[in-house]
Amino acid sequence: MSVQRGSIARLDPIAVGLVLGWIADELVGDPRRGHPVALFGQWAAWVEQRTHRDSRAAGVVTETVVLTPVVALGLATSRLPPAGRAGATAALTWAALGGTSLGREGRAVHGLLVAGDLPGARRRVRNLVGRVTDDLDPDEVARAAIESVAENTSDAVVGTLVWGALLGPLGVVLHRAANTLDAMHGHRTPRYARFGWVAARFDDALGWLPARVTVLVTAVASPLRAREVVRTALRDGRDHPSPNAGPVEAGFAAALGIRLGGRTVYASGVEDRVVMGAGPAPTAVDLPRTVELARRVGIITLVAVVGARHAVRAAPR
Numbered sequence: 198m199s200v201q202r203g204s205i206a207r208l209d210p211i212a213v214g215l216v217l218g219w220i221a222d223e224l225v226g227d228p229r230r231g232h233p234v235a236l237f238g239q240w241a242a243w244v245e246q247r248t249h250r251d252s253r254a255a256g257v258v259t260e261t262v263v264l265t266p267v268v269a270l271g272l273a274t275s276r277l278p279p280a281g282r283a284g285a286t287a288a289l290t291w292a293a294l295g296g297t298s299l300g301r302e303g304r305a306v307h308g309l310l311v312a313g314d315l316p317g318a319r320r321r322v323r324n325l326v327g328r329v330t331d332d333l334d335p336d337e338v339a340r341a342a343i344e345s346v347a348e349n350t351s352d353a354v355v356g357t358l359v360w361g362a363l364l365g366p367l368g369v370v371l372h373r374a375a376n377t378l379d380a381m382h383g384h385r386t387p388r389y390a391r392f393g394w395v396a397a398r399f400d401d402a403l404g405w406l407p408a409r410v411t412v413l414v415t416a417v418a419s420p421l422r423a424r425e426v427v428r429t430a431l432r433d434g435r436d437h438p439s440p441n442a443g444p445v446e447a448g449f450a451a452a453l454g455i456r457l458g459g460r461t462v463y464a465s466g467v468e469d470r471v472v473m474g475a476g477p478a479p480t481a482v483d484l485p486r487t488v489e490l491a492r493r494v495g496i497i498t499l500v501a502v503v504g505a506r507h508a509v510r511a512a513p514r
Contacts (some may be wrong), residue, residue: 204419210279214286221291233292273366293373295353310481347449362502408441418493419452436471450474
């Protein structure tokens with residue numbers, strides 16, 4: 198019994214929590230109601246209603262108020278005893294991860310496209326993208342879904358695991374909160390152009406490292422195209438309007454042997470984005486391949502960050 202207890206005591210609670218959170222996401226996915234991220238979004242919207250002004254200063258005040266309880270939660274759970282820290286990390290990681298839901302939505306869009314239900318596919322892809330989908334043809338719907346699966350693999354999977362490994366529960370909740378605030382406030386619309394500036398920049402800052410990790414892991418997950426993945430991410434990703442989504446989408450395009458980017462319509466206007474990759478335009482058949490690649494990237498990242506934490510923990514001091 199003492200040997201067993203000694204072995205358990207040597208386990209890294211953060212690594213254990215990340216693994217358990219991953220397993221929970223695989224088995225359960227996102228809850229249909231009362232999702233913690235949705236509750237956080239309601240809190241952010243409540244604050245915004247009272248603090249919004251057309252200025253960067255108002256945005257700074259708003260995000261500071263919104264993030265204060267998030268930081269408090271992260272710091273409090275980081276100070277729990279090992280068992281409590283592992284449990285808290287598991288629960289927060291499960292709430293932050295989006296890999297299972299991402300794959301489910303990608304497969305659903307694929308199924309609708311294959312069945313010839315273009316109106317249904319246009320509606321379903323809105324669960325993944327913020328662009329206007331009303332006039333998209335089948336290949337454009339597929340492209341929208343593929344780009345979103347790629348980008349959100351970095352945001353909702355790799356980012357959670359990387360920041361969780363680096364900062365524990367605080368890293369998990371802070372990164373997820375920043376990503377949610379960017380989705381809410383980081384738009385180039387009259388209401389958010391100045392107010393949402395800090396939310397967009399904060400998300401860019403926290404997303405920088407996960408995006409580069411995602412590119413490298415995508416290369417590892419696609420060994421026959423590894424060099425092309427890195428080369429395309431460096432060449433094409435830098436011309437994308439997002440400093441983090443660009444390299445990730447370009448890397449996925451190279452790994453899949455397709456091209457992404459091009460004309461994209463948002464409520465705020467039309468963007469003619471850089472074309473990434475040198476293959477043919479994506480079609481519905483590329484969606485299952487994208488979902489599978491995203492899953493491999495997530496698994497490899499989990500193994501890598503857990504291994505890194507154990508290596509650091511075991512290193513002589």
